[in-house]
Amino acid sequence: MSEIDWASWTPTEVSALLFVVRGGQVLLIRKKRGLGAGKINAPGGRLEPGETPADAAVRETREEVGVVPSAVRERGELRFQFTDGYKLQCFVFSADDCEGEPVETDEALPIWTRLNAIPYDEMWADDREWLPLMLSGRRFFACSIFDGERMVDLSLDVQDPAEPLFEHLRALGIATETVSHPPVFTVDEAKQHRAQHDGPHVKNLFLRNKKGAMWLVTVHEDRPIDLRDLGKRLGAGNLSFGSPERLRTYLGVEPGSVTPLAILNDRDRVVTMALDASLFRDGVSNIHCHPLTNDRTTSIGSADLLRFVASTGHDPVLVDFDV
Numbered sequence: 001m002s003e004i005d006w007a008s009w010t011p012t013e014v015s016a017l018l019f020v021v022r023g024g025q026v027l028l029i030r031k032k033r034g035l036g037a038g039k040i041n042a043p044g045g046r047l048e049p050g051e052t053p054a055d056a057a058v059r060e061t062r063e064e065v066g067v068v069p070s071a072v073r074e075r076g077e078l079r080f081q082f083t084d085g086y087k088l089q090c091f092v093f094s095a096d097d098c099e100g101e102p103v104e105t106d107e108a109l110p111i112w113t114r115l116n117a118i119p120y121d122e123m124w125a126d127d128r129e130w131l132p133l134m135l136s137g138r139r140f141f142a143c144s145i146f147d148g149e150r151m152v153d154l155s156l157d158v159q160d161p162a163e164p165l166f167e168h169l170r171a172l173g174i175a176t177e178t179v180s181h182p183p184v185f186t187v188d189e190a191k192q193h194r195a196q197h198d199g200p201h202v203k204n205l206f207l208r209n210k211k212g213a214m215w216l217v218t219v220h221e222d223r224p225i226d227l228r229d230l231g232k233r234l235g236a237g238n239l240s241f242g243s244p245e246r247l248r249t250y251l252g253v254e255p256g257s258v259t260p261l262a263i264l265n266d267r268d269r270v271v272t273m274a275l276d277a278s279l280f281r282d283g284v285s286n287i288h289c290h291p292l293t294n295d296r297t298t299s300i301g302s303a304d305l306l307r308f309v310a311s312t313g314h315d316p317v318l319v320d321f322d323v
């Protein structure tokens, strides 16, 4: 069984799963019937004739919990080989939002779940391997063998969006140190998983004004931010948070993974960078931030960070919040 040639593998059936991820929560279900009844999963099911995986993901979400997902994107692929010969391929989607309130149906009980409290013990065994990767912005391809509901084998292929960043830093001769941890979505969660204490950690905001101008703002993690005051300091007018879609398009990161290092992805230089001047005062040698995914933290010299930003063609605004 473990000799399966996954390259020539063809599924008996194809299915889709859809995770609505909004405001630090994910919409999960307690599945009431079908394969995996009793388990926690995302809405999903098999494709109907003529349907695309994305169509099926949206239809199943509507049928199972009564909401219509929006901004749907494919995030990865799962292949399940069952020991009885059944082969199921599953495309995994996420959505930034949904219309309507989830309701219980004959098929499922909806459960909005905090991203840091996903009940992996009650889910299919492979999920704990790939779902955190998806939530931190990585694309994945997982092949597993199941004997009924028992996982016998799993192989996982993951793309790391940070690789081009590390390559760019290496080319500049900038040395960094990176530690891994579970994905963190808030400053409080990040503090719980902290291994590095030799300099400030940062908090990052992706903001826009009414005219569509955008800012990436990096401040000391403990600095309270008042958007009205910040708008005045930046001469930006009324600021609001940029949407997840905008964040992805212009900075190439998922919500929760915003970092000054994401400025590398703003190749057209349409985002203005604003940095907390206190991070660059005498005595601050290192700062800590995510390397485009929130399951790692990278330590970079503060002077090196400025050099990195300059290498991307950006001219950051230094904001002195203490005056």
Ligand SMILES: Nc1nc2c([nH]c(=O)n2[C@H]2C[C@H](O)[C@@H](COP(=O)(O)OP(=O)(O)OP(=O)(O)O)O2)c(=O)[nH]1
Pocket: 015, 016, 017, 033, 034, 035, 036, 041, 042, 043, 044, 045, 046, 047, 080, 088, 090, 124, 125, 126, 127
């Ligand atoms: N998250 C996760 N989902 C899985 C795993 N294995 C597995 O079959 N599924 C999902 C894929 C499909 O969406 C669903 C398959 O169940 P099913 O074919 O009975 O689907 P269903 O009852 O929801 O819907 P339908 O096809 O009968 O309309 O379960 C797994 O290991 N992890």
